[in-house]
Amino acid sequence: MAIRMIHGGLRASWPISFLTLGLLLSGCAVGPRFHAPQSAMPTRFTSAPQDAKPRWPSKTWWRGFHSPPLDRFIEAAEHHNFNIRIAAAQLEAANAQVEIAGAPLLPSVSASGNAQWQRAPHTRIASLGTRNPSPFYGASVQASYLVDLWGENRDALRAALADAAASRFNRDTVALTEVTAVATTWFQILADRAALTIGLRNLGAADRLLKQLQAEFAAGTVDAVTVAQQAALVASERANIPVLRSQLRQETLGLGILVGKPPEQLAIPREHIGALRVPPVMPGLPSRLLSRRPDVAQAEATLIAANANVRAAIASFFPSITLTGSAATSSAALDTLLSPGSLLLNAATSISQPLFEGGRLMGNLAVSRAIYREDVATYEQTVVHAFTDVEQSLTALHYATIQERRQAQAVHEAHRALAAVRAQLQAGIVDVSAVLTAEETLLGDENAYTQAQLTRLDAAIHLYQALGGGWRLRRPAHPVGN
Template sequence: MTSMIRRPDRLAVLAAPLLLAGCVVGPAFHAPKTPVPTAFVSPTTAQPAWPKPGWWRNFGSSELDTLVAAAKLHNFSVVEAIDQLEAANAQIEVSGSSLLPTITGAGSGNFQQAGSGAAGASSRSSFSQFGGLGSNKNSTTHNYSANFQASYQLDFWGKNYDALRAAQANAAAAQFNAATVALTEEAAVATTYFQVLAYQDELAIAHHNLDAAQGLLNQLNAEFHAGVVDQPTVAQQAALVASERATIPNLVSELRQQALGLGILTGQAPEFLRVHGGSLNDITIPPLRPGVPSALLARRPDVAAAEATLIGANATVRGAIAAFFPAISLTGSAGWQSTALNTLINPGSVLLSAATSLSQPIFEGGALTGTLGVDRATYREDVAKYEQAVVQAFTDVETAMTALHYATDQEHLQRIAVQRAQSALDGARAQLQAGVVDVSTVLNAEETLLSDQNTLEQARLTRLDAAVNLYKAMGGGWVIPKNEVR
């Protein structure tokens, strides 16, 4: 009898892995075949090099480094993405629990005492003999029990495993999304900070030109009193001074607004933020160029997130297909019951039970069919999103490379324009003092120089923004983890 019991146990142990593996149903995941270009076509002269983590340090600004570090810790979008990642990781535990048996334990103990008195003649006899009422007899009952119950659903068709697989994929997507959010906020801090520097430069240019215009106005006033120039000439220069002075409040306002924008990016109220700034001329722009396009997809967290979401959607479809097949459940219990606590765990007090159940959906009003249809449509939608993310990645790189190339050319040519405008203004002032030209020539030269200087600042800002966007488009030094869900 003993050998007959042990043999099925051994067979059950050997068969368990097969039952756990089961007959997996549904389509296996294969990443969509999206065409990948062989090379980037945007013009560039830099050597191919992928960015590394901490890419913003290449601009050479310690204050920018501090601001980005604050954003990585306190930016609200970054914190929210991290919390979403923690929730997704916790969901893995929830989904994985269905692959393990459920065990519950319970215990109880009760005590009951009942009293009974003798009736009729017996009672009277007792009363006459002992001089009181009839004696009472109490009965006491003790009952103790303890039990454990276990239940397990065989994942024969892989439904529970697919639920775990989907949860793991969603957690991976949340991880990649957190990296995408962090990269986006890092780039936003950099571009906003560069805008602050640009307004500081424009404000310095405005003050410089205002001082020069005011100096010329003072000179013309002196010449007017000496009878050298007429009143219209002085009035014309005074109008220029007033115009240049009027531009300063707007520049100060724009500068302040950009600085305030750094507050929300770094997760702090603007009252606690101190931005010293500087000049765009102090910022280094390193040469940038990505490697081969095929390597880009492993460096973009948004593409990785789209693929992970697609893997999860595929697992959900498989689980929906598995729901059409029978579900097999095993239940068992072991317990002890005794009227004495000290004999509760004796062999004679043991109670055992086991059961197997099978359920097969027959009619569910279209719920399973509808769920499968929804999941398949969601999968197709995620395929389109993945393909869009891939194409968007290449588009972002090409756009940023194009913008950086032509912004570099524009900045170089605009510097030449500023140099020539400055030479023209110096010559016009010398001719004015010599009496060769009138003040209108100087005024025109001043306006040209001011316009060219502001255009130069915008060109340099455009170049810096393009560099930041290229760093972002190339993934900012992020690489896909080796343990990515696939």
């Protein structure tokens, strides 16, 4: 009965209710406002040289390697990579969801019209009418608006906006991950190709030496044990060739997936891993890192959405007010359908308050709060992981550079040693076992040098990825977290 009295009073004074609509729209949002968690932040990166100037990666950091094939592969991946395309489609869906979430903040308006023809049945009483058809026309417009008094719909929109931002940052994270995967896969192909070349070259040298020893054995200058040792070395190196070819083929197929092309359409150009250069890069202050990592921005946007969902869940406990209005007209003649005398206006206001939902509202609130706490932990983990990534990458690149330089020196010394031993063999100072030992040493050092080159390149790529790959956060004009 009380509701009927309120309903009737508002209907009688509907102009007043619409005059106060602006006050109602301002609402009084409930729930906690968003504040980003305060994570412990280091003052500097301990693995970076203290006197080094900051050199953050550019958006096209991979061009610093001076590898034209890599540039072409990354360009293909940016347009055809499957994971990037999936992330882009997810972003489109999230943007469309924003429009859906924003719809309840606007009035709902519908219109309808009808036309009828009536014909009285045949009767003997003339006063009851004639058998001629009688037309009837009608039209109406209805409008309704749910007053967002407690901010539930606004928080739903805020959550959708934050989810769309998280999808955008996720697309950027996926793009950075896939680009770095293309670079590491291409460098692995070059390393596998170099290892195959080294293996074939050493196989050829070992086979030539075996033929020479077999000739000397026939002449009686060497024993059978020496020939058998060399034959075993040749067999071992020959057995390793299929393994190297298989690794090279598998990496090539993996590169095709990354660039979105089938294997038969993927051309692998010639390039030597030793011709690549590592572009210099150095992080600045750790405080600047968080605005350069898309995964950190994604975690924060997800946290903003979770906070908005908590606010919306709290607002659902409060009453909801709906304003409705309609205008209808009807006439027996089409030309008088819009006349003032045929117009009927109606306005109403209704209010509803949840009383018993069987625990649904409390359950929704509990779920929203639990998800928020989960997202807080995820955000803090992402921040710590970002700083750790940089420290680990700086350390890996530093020691990989030292290792590569020392391994290059080892290869140089192994070549000198092999040349000296071969000269001594020709002079009859040493036997062939010394040559076998020197060849094995050179083979191991050359393979180790190739791996050291690959390790340094991979460490550099991981550092560029840890520093965000040239990505920068651009804050929106209207933050969704407020």
